[in-house]
Amino acid sequence: MSSVIKSVSIIGAGLMGAGIAQSIAAAPALIAKGVAVTLVDVGEDRLANGKKIISSSLARVAKKKFDGDKAQADAFVADTLARITFSTDAGLAAAHSDLVVEAIVENLDAKQKLFRDLDTRAPKTTIFASNTSSLPISEIAKSTLSRRDRFAGLHFFNPVPQMKLVEIVRTQELSDTAYASLKDLVVGMGKVGVECKDTPGFIVNRLLVPYMLEAIRMVERGEASKEDVDIAMKLGAGYPMGPFELADYVGLDTTKFITEGWFASGKGLQGKELVSPPASLGKLVEEGKFGRKNGEGFYKY
Numbered sequence: 222m223s224s225v226i227k228s229v230s231i232i233g234a235g236l237m238g239a240g241i242a243q244s245i246a247a248a249p250a251l252i253a254k255g256v257a258v259t260l261v262d263v264g265e266d267r268l269a270n271g272k273k274i275i276s277s278s279l280a281r282v283a284k285k286k287f288d289g290d291k292a293q294a295d296a297f298v299a300d301t302l303a304r305i306t307f308s309t310d311a312g313l314a315a316a317h318s319d320l321v322v323e324a325i326v327e328n329l330d331a332k333q334k335l336f337r338d339l340d341t342r343a344p345k346t347t348i349f350a351s352n353t354s355s356l357p358i359s360e361i362a363k364s365t366l367s368r369r370d371r372f373a374g375l376h377f378f379n380p381v382p383q384m385k386l387v388e389i390v391r392t393q394e395l396s397d398t399a400y401a402s403l404k405d406l407v408v409g410m411g412k413v414g415v416e417c418k419d420t421p422g423f424i425v426n427r428l429l430v431p432y433m434l435e436a437i438r439m440v441e442r443g444e445a446s447k448e449d450v451d452i453a454m455k456l457g458a459g460y461p462m463g464p465f466e467l468a469d470y471v472g473l474d475t476t477k478f479i480t481e482g483w484f485a486s487g488k489g490l491q492g493k494e495l496v497s498p499p500a501s502l503g504k505l506v507e508e509g510k511f512g513r514k515n516g517e518g519f520y521k522y
């Protein structure tokens with residue numbers, strides 16, 4: 222049995238939050254059910270950034286979908302954007318939501334503080350989910366008082382409108398009803414959900430993050446250039462992007478937060494050194510080079 226999710230709030234209008242909101246607002250099955258979506262961030266400038274991410278992604282989808290028909294493409298972009306409510310009031314949004322999906326900075330304290338606040342504002346029935354890349358869902362859920370059976374991980378992949386997978390992370394306390402509701406939403410978004418335990422990095426990042434970090438260490442050791450590593454993994458292993466292109470795409474700030482938080486907690490992780498933060502990653506972030514999203518990371522854009 223599942224209960225139908227009719228309204229969703231996404232907290233954090235960055236790369237991921239914007240993509241999740243867009244993917245809900247553009248999903249035909251969810252439009253037919255009248256699912257409402259609200260995108261929240263801390264300030265108008267951040268919301269404007271989210272809106273920009275959504276507009277350019279929708280324009281990309283529309284160009285292909287309407288085969289160059291500009292009027293139809295423009296209408297699709299405008300209609301989809303119009304289905305998203307933009308807000309700076311997370312509490313108010315949560316008060317009217319069946320589901321809250323958090324996609325803020327990868328920091329345990331920040332996530333716990335947000336959910337502690339929202340727990341007092343959202344109806345008892347509202348399901349909470351985190352899009353965390355690496356933090357334990359059960360640790361984040363500790364910030365809520367009586368919602369552990371309705372607290373899950375809902376882990377999307379970047380770029381969300383294009384990537385089909387969602388990891389649905391089940392803690393031991395998550396109820397079958399809440400899990401089924403999340404699974405229904407994922408299917409309604411046209412995506413494929415896989416069930417994961419609340420283990421470090423779930424499935425994808427447990428494999429992907431150590432790989433990306435080892436590529437950085439390989440270049441630090443002088444064993445190959447980053448350009449050659451990227452070419453090698455694309456042409457030799459069939460990956461769509463090399464590890465340096467991918468780190469820039471994920472965001473070097475986010476990649477650094479993932480590795481630091483994960484390394485520091487080390488919970489349930491055999492081979493902790495696999496996620497030790499490489500020095501060159503820290504240096505680029507210190508220099509304000511966050512990757513593709515702000516014009517420079519390992520590469521210039």
Ligand code: CAA
Binds near residue numbers: 354380382429462
């Ligand atoms: N919005 C909408 N559509 C997009 C898009 C976006 N932001 N980016 C790409 N696309 C679409 C394009 O429109 C195109 O669609 P069609 O196939 O229908 O034509 C398709 O994606 C391919 O795009 P391009 O031809 O322009 O470029 P590409 O072939 O280089 O693909 C890519 C781009 C999909 C990003 C591809 O390079 C890729 O899959 N890269 C790897 C991405 C990846 O591994 N993501 C996971 C990161 S890890 C993570 O997210 C978890 C975490 O916790 C950190």
Ligand code: NAD
Binds near residue numbers: 377
């Ligand atoms: P981002 O830096 O692009 O966006 C984060 C947004 O959250 C910013 O706009 C920021 O202003 C906002 N924010 C911060 N604190 C907030 C608060 N208290 N209330 C409301 N908004 C707040 O980051 P991102 O890449 O979108 O990552 C977000 C989350 O998703 C992280 O937990 C990250 O690990 C995870 N994730 C990232 C990727 C990726 O490839 N970038 C993939 C999967 C999961």
